[in-house]
Amino acid sequence: MGLTYAALRLTNLFNHQQVQVNALVDTGATFMCVTEEIALQLGFDIEEVSRQTVTLADGHQRKVPKIAPIEIAFGNRSYVTEAVVLGNEPLLGVIPLEAMDLVVDPRQQTLTVNPQHPNYPVALAK
Numbered sequence: 578m579g580l581t582y583a584a585l586r587l588t589n590l591f592n593h594q595q596v597q598v599n600a601l602v603d604t605g606a607t608f609m610c611v612t613e614e615i616a617l618q619l620g621f622d623i624e625e626v627s628r629q630t631v632t633l634a635d636g637h638q639r640k641v642p643k644i645a646p647i648e649i650a651f652g653n654r655s656y657v658t659e660a661v662v663l664g665n666e667p668l669l670g671v672i673p674l675e676a677m678d679l680v681v682d683p684r685q686q687t688l689t690v691n692p693q694h695p696n697y698p699v700a701l702a703k
Contacts, residue, residue: 581681583669583688586650587611589619590657598667602681602688605634606670609649609660616644616662629661639663649673652690654698676700 581602587609588595596618598611608631616623623642630640645659649669654677669688674681678691678698691699 579683579686581683581686581688583651585667585669587615587619587660587667588648588650589621589644590646590648592620594618594620600667600669602674603668604671604674604681606668607631607672608670609647609658609673610663610668610670611644611660612665612667613662615667616642616660619644619647623662631661631663649677651677651679651688653696654679654690 582599583602585598585600586595587598596615598615613623621644626642626644628640629643630638632638642662643659644662646657647660649656656673656676658673678694678700680689680691
């Protein structure tokens with residue numbers, strides 16, 4: 578098993594600027610995480626946005642910029658959310674994964690739409 582990456586389209590819904598990214602699918606991460614460079618390409622001023630306290634993998638907490646609203650698109654799925662500005666590569670966390678009803682196959686290192694719901698996402702409401 579190895580790392581799974583996915584091609585995503587990110588859109589700033591205020592100015593409609595778009596960026597194509599190759600994001601690490603990280604089921605241990607909560608949010609969509611983008612680099613400072615990606616946030617700037619999307620047209621966000623990271624000095625003027627709100628901040629989110631996050632706990633890093635090593636247990637340390639840090640307050641980081643949070644950009645919104647952004648749309649994440651993968652295949653025939655999209656999700657409007659926020660992203661934290663953190664790290665040196667984009668990460669796709671579990672909130673957008675679940676909301677878009679995507680399935681990670683770590684053996685094949687692929688991300689796909691849920692084959693049980695190929696035409697539209699289905700999410701648990703309980």
